[in-house]
Amino acid sequence: MLLIRCPYCETARPEVEFRHGGEALMERPRDPSRASDAEWIDYLYMRRNPKGPHAERWRHVHGCGRFFNCLRDTVSDRIVVTWRAGEPVPEVTDGDGA
């Protein structure tokens, strides 16, 4: 079982307390009425599927209930770092997020 550090509870918690919430850091078009169809399609549906580090949203649904951001390696399933929603992406050191 993965141990994931919740940035709000400030402790490492078992994976079963969490839900995956899709790709993180998606930027909504600033003026939707001026956005082209292609831009909307891009925002709504198109997602990266990288092999390696991937920024994701996770929710501590069976804990504090908060969404937060997480950098996870899709090859090793290693949680590299977690940080609070709305905060800048932290410098990645050698921490494992747990």
Place this chain on the structure above:
Amino acid sequence: MVEPVPSTRFTLGNNRAERVSILGIAPGRQFVFRGPREVADQCGAAFGVDLPASPCRANRQDGRAALRLGPDEWLLIALPDDAVLASLRHSLSRFAHALVDVSSSDAVFEIRGPSTALLLNAAIPLDLSPKTFPVDACTRTILAKVGVLLWRTEQECFRLQVARSFAAYVHDVLAEAAWGLPDA
């Protein structure tokens, strides 16, 4: 208010009886308070117990307790005959907040004995060692398949809250796990 969950003192046979007991207790008056830190301070002043600033911690005073469940969410627990709600509403009326009476929401178990943490770890994959989960640590988590609220009230005593409809399930999961406790 709904009738309390029917619950009897559950003890284990033979030499396990002294090691752990699972007891249904009265939930008391319970309120969920949500609001920003400044309003939480007002709420704490009116409630008589400071709302904890540290995550997953509880404060207690004079039969009342405040548990921090999330960044802007606290559970306030008072005795069954405590009429604190009216004074809380009055004190907070000028501030943006949410205060909800959830007294009838949960069934409450008190689990006590030297093997309590070991028993809970049969169904809760959380580190319950005194170092990471000391007295007055509290959190929502998962027990087997249901969400619960866990609060360590003493070194060897936990308070476990669960939605009423899951009370029998949680009791039976723990009762069955208790039979697997190693002999003392």
